[in-house]
Amino acid sequence: MMNSHPESYYAASANPAPLRPPLVECIDTDVCVIGAGYTGLSTALFLAEQGFRVMVLEAVQVGFGASGRNGGQIVNSYSRDIDVVEQHVAADQARLIGEMAFEGGRIIRERVERYGIACDLKSGGVFAAFTPRQLRNLEEQKRLWERFGYHHLEMLDNRGIREVVASTRYLGGMLDRQGGHLHPLNLALGEAAAFESLGGVIHEHSPAVRIERGARPVVHTPQGQVRANFLVVAGNAYLGGLLPELAAKSMPCGTQVIATEPLPEELACSLLPQDYCVEDCNYLLDYYRLSADRRLIYGGGVVYGARDPANIEAIIRPKMLKTFPQLAKVKIEYAWTGNFLLTLSRLPQVGRIGDNIYYSQGCSGHGVTYTHVAGKVLAEALRGQAERFDAFASLPHYPFPGGRLFQAQFSALGAWYYSLRDRLGV
DSSP states (O other): OOSSOOSSHHHHTOOOOOOOOOOOSEEEEEEEEEOOSHHHHHHHHHHHHTTOOEEEEOSSSTTOSGGGTSOOEEOOSOSSOHHHHHHHSOHHHHHHHHHHTTHHHHHHHHHHHHHTOOSOOEEEEEEEESSHHHHHHHHHHHHHHHHTTOOOEEEEOHHHHHHHOOOSSOSEEEEEEEEEEOOHHHHHHHHHHHHHHTTOEEESSOOOOEEEOSSSOEEEOSSOEEEEEEEEEOOGGGOTTSSHHHHTTOEEEEEEEEEESOOOHHHHHHHSTTOOEEEESSSSOEEEEEOTTSOEEEEEEEEETOOOOSOHHHHHHHHHHHHOGGGTTOOEEEEEEEEEEEOTTSSOEEEEETTTEEEEEOOTTOHHHHHHHHHHHHHHHHTTOOHHHHHHHTSOOOOOTTHHHHHHHHHHHHHHHHHHHHHHTO
């Protein structure tokens, strides 16, 4: 395990943060949160605002996992959309989950404004379509989201997509005016500082090594322990085997990201004239945006089982040049990988173990907005308002066929099938 953030553009441009020493004593508190990523920080901040005593335990540093390494895009809904949710749960629960599909972005904007978080927040996100089928799917998505009261979408024809993305690859697309992008690590650091401003405590370099279950569970770290009325487990892809019943129903996966050298202003503005972020409509999608200092941040690819590839640039640079051949001579200054947690259904897993251990996991690559909703929903449940929690908890949790041994091979085979469909345009 690393003892600091891995080398990335985000780590290199992170805002200053205080030293947060490891836990070296025995503490009693209302709520102990395991994991200082978006899920844990969102939950902790909502609870602190309600007057709870909350302690957060982080194995490495705030935002070490996916929260500090992702593409930085505010994308509404879930990895599988609301129509899939409607197939799995009762109508009332589907309605609640559908209404929450657009809440995460609002929470992020409220947090940034209320606490003055400097994270380069910009509005506007584009879904880019390669094929007529993908364009039809976007039209269906627009109708679906509008059915749940979301009216910030605009279809883009061939001319429209070229006005927002300087690439000839796309047939059309859809603009989400309430999508957007930001510096993900600085958002996490800002949320951590907001939590601490309300009296919350974060201990870094304090991995949870064992949970002692009971009426008041105890979390053991290498040098200390926390006894609490409630636990919130928010480790996602970095939880390991702490709770075996969660590990069996999820799989860590890696995604790769590169960042160019700062681009000349004219070139940067020509690539993305409105400074929107973009993701394409393929199953294994590419995503990209400009940073505040005019770097192109480009990500894509999935490594099932979360192995770190030997040469990230060799994987992602060809994807970038296929989209923007005009960047052939541009240098790549940063390349990194990070893990997200995949579920078989690609829907999040929310629930409770016993009476006092709550969890949310499995964003399946769609976590920036969902995690902020999850934090609010978990905080509501701990205060006894469980209707929205119960709606998420009603989503089915499937184990991977073949267990942990074969889950990566199974998922890679499924991804190959969908990628082949993307290439064939069917």
